[in-house]
Amino acid sequence: MAHLVEVTDQSFNEEVLKADIPVLVDFWADWCAPCKMIAPIVEDLATEYDGRVKFAKLDVDSNPGVATKYGIRGIPTLLIFKGSKPVGQVVGAVPKAVLKKRLEQAIA
Numbered sequence: 752m753a754h755l756v757e758v759t760d761q762s763f764n765e766e767v768l769k770a771d772i773p774v775l776v777d778f779w780a781d782w783c784a785p786c787k788m789i790a791p792i793v794e795d796l797a798t799e800y801d802g803r804v805k806f807a808k809l810d811v812d813s814n815p816g817v818a819t820k821y822g823i824r825g826i827p828t829l830l831i832f833k834g835s836k837p838v839g840q841v842v843g844a845v846p847k848a849v850l851k852k853r854l855e856q857a858i859a
Contacts, residue, residue, distance in 0.1 A: 755797055756807045767807055768835040773858050774805040778821075778828040780812045785844035786827040792847045793829070796854065804854060808850035829856040 758766045759778065777793050779786035797806040811818040811826060820838065821830060832838035833855060839857045841850060855856045 755794065756805065758807045758809050760814040763817045764774060767832050770805050772803060772805055773831060773833040774807055775854065776830045776832065777808045778811050778818055778826050779808060779821045780826055783826050788844045789827050792850060795847065796850060800854060802859060833857055
């Protein structure tokens with residue numbers, strides 16, 4: 752079973768930008784109800800895309816540097832990185848089908 756990697760401002764470069772496969776980063780916070788709603792969907796996708804996409808979570812309250820760098824103003828925001836650049840973005844709690852479509856576009 753796949754797992755989500757907890758990333759920080761310090762580990763973001765190594766875990767996300769240097770990854771050899773696309774990475775979906777879930778920008779979230781503990782107090783965010785929509786973040787908690789989307790978390791099980793992200794975990795399901797992590798299992799479904801195991802080996803093809805890496806999944807990471809970044810707590811914006813504890814790690815404001817990366818969130819600021821990528822202009823994260825609302826959470827949950829999911830950024831898909833490929834080749835160290837963001838290639839897709841989803842903001843808000845969206846259905847699983849929407850996330851799958853964005854992932855498929857990014858890894859195509």
